[in-house]
Amino acid sequence: MTALLDVSDLTVTFRTDRGLVRAVDSVSLSVAAGETLALVGESGSGKSVTALSILGLIAPGRIEQGRIAFAGDDLTGFDEAALRAIRGDRIAMIFQEPMSSLNPVLTIGKQVAEPIWLHRRMAWREAYAQAAELLRKVAIPDAGTRLNDYPHQFSGGMRQRVMIAMALACRPQLIIADEPTTALDVTVQAQILALLKGLTRETNAALLLITHDLGVVARYADRVAVMYGGRIVESGPAAALYRKPKHPYTEGLMHSVPRLDGLASKRLPAIPGQPPDLAKLPTGCAFAPRCPHVHDACRASVPQLRALGDLRAVACHRHG
Amino acid sequence: MAELAASKVAPELLRVEDLCVHYPVTEGVVRQREVGAVKAVDGVSFHLRRGETLGLVGESGCGKSTTALAVLRMLTPTSGRIFFDGEDITALAGEPLRRLRRRMQMIYQDPFGSLNPRMRVRDLVGEPLIVHGANRRSPGYRGRVNELLDLVGLLPDMGERYPHEFSGGQRQRIGIARALALEPELVICDEPVSALDVSIQAQVINLLMDLQQELGLTYLFIAHDLSVVRHISDRVGVMYLGRLVETAPKAALFATPRHPYTQILLGAVPVPDPAVEASREQPVILGEVPSPRNPPPGCAFHPRCPKAEDRCREQRPQAQRMDQGARVACHFAGP
DSSP, rough: OOOOOEEEEEEEEEEEEEEEEEEEEEEEEEEOOOOOEEEEOOTSSSHHHHHHHHTTOTTTTTEEEEEEETTTEEEEGOOOOHHHHHHHTEEEEEEEHHHHOOOTSOOOOHHHHHHEEEEOOHHHHHHHHHHHHHHTTHHHHHTTHHHOGGGGOOOOHHHHHHEEEEEHOOOSSSSEEEEETTTTOHHHHHHHHHHHHHHHHHTTTTEEEESSOHHHHHHHEEEEEETTTTTEEEEHHHHHHHSOOOHHHHHHHHHSSSOSSSOOOOOOOOOSSOOOGGOOOOSTTTTGGOOOOOOOEEEEEEEOEEEEETEEEEOGGGGO | OOHHHHHSSSOOOEEEEEEEEEEEEEEEEOOEEEEEEEEEEEEEEEETTTTEEEEEEETTTSSSSHHHHHTSSOOOOOOOEETTTTTTTOOOOOOHHHHHTTTTTESOOOOSSSOOSOOOOOHHHHHHHHHHHOOOHHHHHHHHHHHHHHHTOOOOOGGSGGGGGGGGHHHHHHHHHHHHOOOEEEEEEEEEETSSOHHHHHHHHHHHHHHHHHHOOOEEOOOOOOHHHHHHOOOEEEEEEEEEEEEEHHHHHHHOOOOEEEEEEEEHHHOHHHHHHHOOOOOOOSOOHHHHOOOOSSTTTTGOOOOOOHHHHHHHOOOOEGGGOOOEEEETTOO
């Protein structure tokens, strides 16, 4: 299976008051058509920056090194005009906050029709007709009349459906969804993710799903990449990775979340300490200060991501 | 065992009877007239025993936070009664209300928005003591602040710093120390971990459970994350559109949910295990939560309920007592 998107050795830095911050450090990942890759991590782990750099949306950040190969082209070499031609057309993005991603003074119809009109160079009336079709597809009741409504007249779940409709408008090959349901209630989350998954399956699009929710990953992802301190610390097929996590951070995370089907035991095995400050990363492994298996090598050098076979990889000196 | 003991032996600390909080909906700018009401809380009854944790779950707008604010008497109920430690506090005002507030405190969701950024942590934690008459210069005051910092796992010298120097999890610890300063009996936790990173949530949940053991606290724990609620609660209440549709001991509620909404809610929560998820039937969830301004007649859940029939559309189901200590408001939940 050749990958549709192949990111290799990507490093992104930001100049801040507190010095140069390496938000993404030597990240490599790939997604094939029809596949869902979940990028998992906590705030500041670099998962959103990784996604935004694919679209060239990281200003004032800088891509220091690496390649972003998309259907054979290296996007890091693309200028703004070339990236614009791809965004919303061949690569679409769905953000966490549907309210702040929609223009409050334009009707929903105009916003959904715009990418079609722009990228497909269609007559406006035709694009508008397609917008209605798309809203029907994402199961918005009375789609035809709701085209004339404004975003504030939609509920949170309905707004996210609109975002999905916009993302699907040009039948993208790759959809990047950054915490698409974090702002939504559980039942709405289940509806939206089932819809997104069904539609990507229908069009054989690749889905890069960014989330912190291990339950969502388990239900919807084929493969998982876990990020910590700007790096991928572990990746692999979802089933295998959950069955036996190899990185101490992944393992700690899996054990520390209460689950609906688990034993409601008295104490959760929490990971001690705090997530790292990217401006003050320790030398060596970023997880070392919180790791139960830490030893000298962990403090001395950063473990590289190594393939273990069975499509799995881990960045830990224990598996060196 | 602890659960059993709490529900059999411990005396009741809080009782809420048929609580209603309706917000008027007004039209017009100069002369406002009432054109309706949002029934944020509409006929909610529950009780809470000392040392027990009641989890209150439901989706946004279901009225769980409004219920909490009414219990704290930060807003006045439209009707219904609230008893705290046997005393009717529904209409309490002035000095007696102020005295009551020492006994019930709140932990908020947002550890970034709920702490004054210009106050040192030491002063933030000590503020409730000052408000209730402590002297900042007394040796007892300083000792008590140190004790509170220690209680939530912060070092004494951290008291000299400002909130922005702390991470989300540590800020939530500061919020907890503040809430515990006056030795309250009832602590209302409103989404206390939902703004925190996953790896930090477990730390704060453990802290809350340790503090409950150590200080004999009673928790009203409001959250939308059912896994968290299942972990921390003894009993759980499920709210939908301002109504409590099901209350039951934790084990019963999660093993045999009886209200169709509870069943749907549990089915919607993904379990962090691909093997389990692959074998699980994916839920079919109909429609959306209607506006509380215009709730459906009869059972508020009927437009989304797979079982709905005529009586559900016409008649509002009353909560019925079931086995295992459950109470369910559903026409199909007959014994």
